[in-house]
Structure formats: C-alpha cells, structure tokens
Amino acid sequence: MPSARTTLTEVATALGCLHLPSLDWAVIQRPALVGVSAGEWDQLDGELMSARGRAIAEAAFANGQHFLEHPDALRGRLPSTVEWTGGRKLPGDQAIPADLRIDHVYLVSCKYLSRILLNTAPTRLFDGLLQPGIRHERRDWYELVAPAEHQAFAEAAARSFGLRCSTTDGGLDAATRAALKRSFGRHARLEGDVAEAYADMCAAVSTRSALRWAARLHSKGGRAREDLIWRMLRLASGTYYVLGVSPTGESLRIRVMTPWDWRQRHELRAFDIEPDDAGQPQVRWAATVLDRESGTDVVVQGHVEVRWSHGRFGGPPEAKVYLDTPPAEVPGYVPLT
Incomplete structure (x- = not known):
C-alpha cells in the first residue's frame, strides 16, 4: 500500500494533467482517474487539511499542469485516460518506474522530496551490477563481506x-538477532x-563493498560501466518523465532519455568508486560523462548506503542508491523548462 504522502503527490500530479480549475475543485468533483478508489479520494481530502500536505499537493498539481502544456509532453491536449498504478509493481524485468500512465503512452514517475534512485539488495548491485532477470540471494551483506567485524559488533x-550471543554455520542465529x-x-x-x-564494522563493510564492486566491474569489462550507470539512473528502453519536488524544494520536471538517446549525446569516460566514512556503511560513486555537444565533461556524483532494512539486526x-548531483545537471535527464 502506498503511503499517505505518496497517494497525495501522485494523485495530485494526475489531477494537474486534466485542465481543471483548481486542486480543491478537483478533490470535490473527483474526476475519473483509473486506479483511484473512494477511500483514496477520502485520504487525499484528509491530507489536504494539513499545511504541509497542502503545500506538497499544490506543487504536485502545478507539475501536472506544466506537463499538460509543455511541448515535449501533452502539448495542451486534454488526455482521455489517466491511470494511477497505486504503488503496484509493474511486471517485467526492466519496467519503467511509472506511477501514472496517460493515454496508454505517456509514462510518469512521481518523485517528491527524495534523492533515492533505487533500493535493492547489495548482492544485486555490487555483484550483479543491476543486471535484469537474475535472481540474487538476499543474504546478510554484513556477514558476507565482514564476518569477523559483524560478529564482534554482535558480541x-x-x-x-x-x-x-549464539551462532550457527550461517552466522548469528535467529533468536540472537531478534x-x-x-x-x-x-x-x-x-x-x-x-x-x-560498530565503527570497525562500518569501515570494513564500506571498504570491502567498494573493492568488490570495482573488481566486479573490472572483470566484466567492455560496456559494463555504461550499462551500470544507465541502470542506476533508471534509463529505460522507452522515454518516460519524472515530475516532483527536490529535497531542497525546487520543482523537478524532466524527460528521461533512452540509452540510445544517451549514447548519441554522451560518452562515459570514467566510473569511480571509493569507500566513505559516514557513520554507517557507505560507498561513494562518481561518473565522468562527456557531453558531445559542448565538448565538456560532467561529473555525476552519488552514494550507496548499505543499511539494515528494519533497524539494527532487523531485515x-x-x-540505497542516492543521487547527489541536482537532477537538472545529470546527463540523460532533460529539464522540461
């Protein structure tokens, strides 16, 4: 189930695409949106009662209005169908992270107050390089790469x-973890x-994760780095859009290039990885990309937090892959100005 804020921002974005007089009018009239239930309309109405909810919803509604009028989007044409996925995972190995589908063609991802590109298993990122169609065992990454330090912290x-503190052949037993x-x-x-x-464990996990990731990329050779940055930036075989608000409050309105488009305009020169001392296991990454049109290099920076999914010794x-560079400056993200 999507959170209340997710429902608020995604549905408000959809409403903005419908050429309606105002957000309040839309919530009262409840126009047809595929996938939005009566309960979710009620939830939206309740969230608008708070000042914070009102502000983010108005920003989302404005994003939808901008998308409706922009020449690279709907071009002022009123859509006949707007569908909301409602947090349901779309099928397929390389599914576009779409929250809205407009007229069966325009796919929109809504991203509000978040810098997270994706959230995945460490084995899938560091060992599998985010390759689709490959299943990875969800092992305890700390025990896998830093078993001695993990055990010392637990003890x-x-x-x-x-x-x-009791252990089994696979590490800590379930009762001890609980x-x-x-x-x-x-x-x-x-x-x-x-x-x-804990500090020793964090340092060990950060260092060994970075080394393992770099070694895996080196062993794959060829296009592995280019494929990886495409996957991390969520480039897909079809064009889609991202509408939202950055954590610092700026509007986020971009068209995401396909890998084919990206390669016509850009060239990956380097992909650097290093461990980071951040109070928790963390790896920094930086991609140096040539902009063929300007002849200049652009550096895209981010980091990966490797953290327990439900608190210490939880899941x-x-x-968690974060983008630290402003989205408008990222090669492959085209601002809808």
Whole structure:
C-alpha cells in the first residue's frame, strides 16, 4: 500500500494533467482517474487539511499542469485516460518506474522530496551490477563481506544488553538477532566498546563493498560501466518523465532519455568508486560523462548506503542508491523548462 504522502503527490500530479480549475475543485468533483478508489479520494481530502500536505499537493498539481502544456509532453491536449498504478509493481524485468500512465503512452514517475534512485539488495548491485532477470540471494551483506567485524559488533552489543550471543554455520542465529533487534529498539545509542565495534564494522563493510564492486566491474569489462550507470539512473528502453519536488524544494520536471538517446549525446569516460566514512556503511560513486555537444565533461556524483532494512539486526541489509548531483545537471535527464 502506498503511503499517505505518496497517494497525495501522485494523485495530485494526475489531477494537474486534466485542465481543471483548481486542486480543491478537483478533490470535490473527483474526476475519473483509473486506479483511484473512494477511500483514496477520502485520504487525499484528509491530507489536504494539513499545511504541509497542502503545500506538497499544490506543487504536485502545478507539475501536472506544466506537463499538460509543455511541448515535449501533452502539448495542451486534454488526455482521455489517466491511470494511477497505486504503488503496484509493474511486471517485467526492466519496467519503467511509472506511477501514472496517460493515454496508454505517456509514462510518469512521481518523485517528491527524495534523492533515492533505487533500493535493492547489495548482492544485486555490487555483484550483479543491476543486471535484469537474475535472481540474487538476499543474504546478510554484513556477514558476507565482514564476518569477523559483524560478529564482534554482535558480541559487544550482546554483552552490553546482558544477552547470550549464539551462532550457527550461517552466522548469528535467529533468536540472537531478534533479541538484539528488540534491545536496540529500546536503546539506540551506541557507546564504548559497542560504538567502537560498530565503527570497525562500518569501515570494513564500506571498504570491502567498494573493492568488490570495482573488481566486479573490472572483470566484466567492455560496456559494463555504461550499462551500470544507465541502470542506476533508471534509463529505460522507452522515454518516460519524472515530475516532483527536490529535497531542497525546487520543482523537478524532466524527460528521461533512452540509452540510445544517451549514447548519441554522451560518452562515459570514467566510473569511480571509493569507500566513505559516514557513520554507517557507505560507498561513494562518481561518473565522468562527456557531453558531445559542448565538448565538456560532467561529473555525476552519488552514494550507496548499505543499511539494515528494519533497524539494527532487523531485515537483511539493503543498498540505497542516492543521487547527489541536482537532477537538472545529470546527463540523460532533460529539464522540461
């Protein structure tokens, strides 16, 4: 189920595409939107009661209006059908991350107040290079790349909480993980030996993840780096659009190139990877890209946070890929100005 904010921003964006007098008018009249239930209309109405909800919804509605009029989008033509995916994952190995589909042709991804490009298993990113159609085991990445440091942190934490630390052939047993998760839920602050062991684990995971990622790219050779940056930036075989608001409050209105378009305009010169000291396992990445039209190089920067999915010793660690460069400056993202 999508969150209340997700419902608010995505449906408000869709409403902006319908050439309606105002957001308030639209919420009262409830025009036809495929995939929006009566309960979700009620949820939208409730979210608009808060000042924060009102502000982000008005920005989303304005994005839809801009998309309706822009010459690279709907060109002022009123759409006959607007569909909302409602958080449902679209089928296919390389599905475009679309939240809206307009007239069965225009695909729109809504991105509000987030710099996250994607969230995936570390094995899929660092070992699989995001290749589609390959299933990867969701192992505990910390135990996989830094088993000694992970065990030392678990033992230090267990001692501090007065717990017994038990292991199996695959690492910590389920009972120990559950007990540590509960204890950290009540006492999140790290001190003394526990903080030191955690810092050692973070450094080891960051360094070994970066080395493993770089080695995998080197072993694949050829177009592996280019394919990877396309996947990280979410380029797809068909053109789609991203409408939203950046974390700093600027409007986000871009057309995403296909890989074919990207290669006509750009050339990847380098893809650099290095571990980062950020208080949690993290890897920094930077892509140096030639703009063929201007003859200049553009550096796209980001980072990957490798963190437990549901708190310390919760679910298996996830790899959250962030974009640190403003989207309007990223090769392959064409602003709808």
